[in-house]
Amino acid sequence: MQRYFINEALALQDEFTLSKADSHHLLKVMRAQIGEKIEVVGSDQRVWLSQLLDNAAPASLKAVQEITKSVELPVEVTIACGISKGDKNEQIIKRGTEMGASHFQFFTARYSVARWNEKKIDRKLQRFEEIAKAAAEQSHRQMIPTVEIISFADLVNSPVQHRMVAYEESAKEGEFANFKRVLSNTASGDALLAVFGPEGGLAPEEIKSFNDANFTLAGLGPRILRAESAPMYVLSAISYQFELQ
């Protein structure tokens, strides 16, 4: 069933309208008929089965039954990535949303080839937020992950409780215990920040900064993972550790 997000909290029998873009999608793309039911997530993450009242734009609906069932990862995961080339950043947002990330942060890493100037950043962020919203709808999330651009200094000083860096050199040296140790110290409800380099990896001085700030450097197994695959590994492992039991 189609799912949309709205910016207000809903209660039973509340009538409301969808945004212009979502109305267009529901009425024109999905061709919904009056009386048809869809899922709508309010700003409080409660999910309502809602009935289409009228098929003129904007789509007006009524909340007819609450169907909230938590599908969110029990750990609030921030995926922070060095800016990569091409559509890799978008892939990270798309698949990372599907796999339960709460926040995405992008930073210009020493080895980032792509550079985003001020004008580009606004366009990029808008596009990224649209991708996060669409992926959250498709994967039936209850929240849309946030996306932001962050400076390296702010990233290193991030106040998140559990902080790790996926580090290829650790893996090459056979370090395979740290990621498991981070997760064994993490409890449901905690927040975790995982940092990933761009295609070229993280520079030695960046690794030193993370190390000095007490981030845990962790290898993700003996195979070389692409920049856009490593976040999927981490999110899958967190789900496996916390959700499958």
Place this chain on the structure above:
Amino acid sequence: MQRYFINEALALQDEFTLSKADSHHLLKVMRAQIGEKIEVVGSDQRVWLSQLLDNAAPASLKAVQEITKSVELPVEVTIACGISKGDKNEQIIKRGTEMGASHFQFFTARYSVARWNEKKIDRKLQRFEEIAKAAAEQSHRQMIPTVEIISFADLVNSPVQHRMVAYEESAKEGEFANFKRVLSNTASGDALLAVFGPEGGLAPEEIKSFNDANFTLAGLGPRILRAESAPMYVLSAISYQFELQ
């Protein structure tokens, strides 16, 4: 460092040549110079640092030092997928190779939209094998995963020791213990077959066939995963379970 696969086993000081395509890649694309070293994996999965002897095609090299270090998943994983549309099948092979799968099998599922006729299958398989080889080189695997098309009957009768189906309906019903149970019964050196539906999922009668054949139906957490993401979840979790410690 660049890595190539060859079809023979090597010993120290052995001289050998690369295939036509790999020679072209090494000499023309990478512009390797005489004396330059690359990594070459023999048919016995041993890895040799090899020196370029001559820069006329085909590239001739000499094995100068063995550098074998196991990077293979300790479980031999077969990823079997209902044929999906577009480039999803190729993505599964590319990322699944990077994440350690040993074999890929594709079957025409009840809800598969794409149909491959005899002529198409040969072309597809050739393309898939090229993708597996390139991904194995890039992720520094010691083996190239096999790719085959399999009938549904052969898949259901597969003699692999541990057999599971990623089943969305299990997840919706809150079944989150079975995948972990499969892995806790799996030991290093075992073989595991994991089956995934196409975009539209598996049909009830397909699920019944797997169930009757004693496959374990397993949910992969509470979020809906795309057809091409679910195999990555399974491979990441297997790596996390068996390789990180």
